[in-house]
Amino acid sequence: MTIKESSFKWAVAAMAFSLLVYSFLMWQRKSASAQGDMKVYHSIATQLSEGKIPYRDFTVEYPPLALVPLVMPHLVSLETDLDYRTYAFLYTLDSLLLMLAFAVVLLQVARRWPNALSRWQLLSVYLLFIILSRDFLLWRYDLFPALLTLLAFSAVLLGQPLRAGIWLGLAITAKLYPVILVPVMLVYYVVGRQYRASLALLAGTGLSILLVVVPMMILSDNRVFSFLTYHQLRGLQIESSAAGLLMMVHLPDLTQVSTEFNYGAFHLLAAGVDPVLKVLPWLFLAIFGGLLALFAFRLQRDYRRSGAVSAESLLVCLLATLLIFIITNKVFSPQYLIWLLPFVLFLRVQQIAVVGVIFLLTNLVYPVFYPRLVDPTVFGVLLLNGRNLLVIGLLVQLLKKAGWIRRGPF
Known part of the structure; x- marks a missing residue:
């Protein structure tokens, strides 16, 4: 075994140990009471273990394959009746295995990716993102x-x-x-x-x-x-970009803004919500259609010049598509940032840093200052819009760095 291979194995072992400690601490912190999505997962898994048919015998808000990670604690323990704390513990262990599997595939992709971070750097940044995802990774699927x-x-x-x-x-x-x-x-x-x-x-x-x-x-x-x-x-979730803009409009008098909890989230009640909800799907389709046309144009130019299409352009378009979807969606749950992880670690270092700041600000939006958004305050509204503006900025920067749009004065 070479020194390089040995150091790499130590890096993987160190990351696995770090993830184990992190998972245990989060379980200790979060499993004291049944709440949030984990409570829903536990309920679904319990009913599945009792032989009930999802969608027919009880309501499920997730697509069918989502049931696999939700019922996994019951399959691992071979028990049909798990109390919440035991279920949460086993679910946390399953999440740990998923995080390790994700790291392995990341390393495989990095071997074929030009100018990728070194293996040590990749694992370190990945671990940092996991830590920054503290309240919306282990406890979501x-x-x-x-x-x-x-x-x-x-x-x-x-x-x-x-x-x-x-x-x-x-x-x-x-x-x-x-x-x-x-x-x-x-x-x-x-x-x-x-x-x-x-x-x-x-x-x-x-x-x-x-x-x-x-x-x-x-x-x-x-x-x-x-x-x-x-x-x-579902209505317009208070963390969405559109909700943030509407609250900015009402910033001089936030008494005109309120929220209500339904469908597992807080939604905005304010003038302009209904028209915005109607416009958002069309806005996504218009921007996404333009992105696809731009992507096809860039790839055709690359193909004419070199006889090949660029995998780097594919990465840019995949990530840009997800960002557009998140920005124009009526819901922006914190866990949506997890969708970006397959791609963001192969960006330039400066762009990865921007993503890290977005993860950090999302932690501040939820759960740290979430009460200031549920009962809107000037600080809560400004913090939310700062986060959302940075997500939009990441999209623009991504397209500029790739040369897909002209560089402006900034």
């Missing part, structure tokens, strides 16, 4: 679809479009948001004249979705898509 998305990205880099499609389809059935990444990967293959690869991507995506959804449709009496109605009925 978003790392699961993020890992599936990272596996899809890795498969594309390896020239395995069918496998990429399969991983992407599984990610869609776990969280739904990765569906917006399918057109991006499709454009990447089509512009590069890889027509068979584009068909393989679609086939893999469709096949994996069908294998998950069809059995659940049969079991649930065609109620598996009820979770879509649940999210359609």
Whole structure:
């Protein structure tokens, strides 16, 4: 074993130990009472272990493959009746394994990525992001679809479009948001004249979705898509970019603004909410359509010059797509930042630093100063908009650095 290999194994071991200690401390801190999403997970897993059929016998707000990480504590313990504290402990251990698996795939991608951080640097920054995600990583399941998305990205880099499609389809059935990444990967293959690869991507995506959804449709009496109605009925969440702007408009008199808790989150009540909710989906489609057109144009120019398409451009477009979706969404839950992890660690150092600041500010928004947003204060509104403005700034900086938009005076 070389010195380099030995030091790397020590780095992995040190990270695993750090994650273990971190997970234990977070479990001790959070598991004293049943609250938040973990309470929902525990309820769903308990009903599944009792033999009840999701979507038919009880309401589920998540896509079908999301049930896998939720029920895992019961499968590990072989117990059908777990109290909340035991369930939370086992769920934390499962999250730890997911974090380690994510790190392994990150390192595999880094080997094929030009100008990637060194393995030590990559693991250190990854660990830092996990620590900055303290209140919305271990206690949510978003790392699961993020890992599936990272596996899809890795498969594309390896020239395995069918496998990429399969991983992407599984990610869609776990969280739904990765569906917006399918057109991006499709454009990447089509512009590069890889027509068979584009068909393989679609086939893999469709096949994996069908294998998950069809059995659940049969079991649930065609109620598996009820979770879509649940999210359609949600209002404008107070952490969203649009809610932040509306609160800024009412900043001179915040007594005109209030919030209400329903559908598992706090939503904004203020003048202008209803028109904004109607505009946001169209705003996303318009901006996303423009991004895809710009992406196709850039790739065609690269292909004419070199006969190949750039994986770096693919990374930029995948990340930009997620940022646009988050910015224009009516919901901006803290765990949405986990969706960015498959891609942000391969950015330039300055951009990674900006992402780190976004993670830090999100911690301040939730949970540190969240009461000042639930009952809006000037400080809470300014903090939220500062975070959201930085997310928009990251998108603009990303496109400028890639040369996709002209550099302005700043």
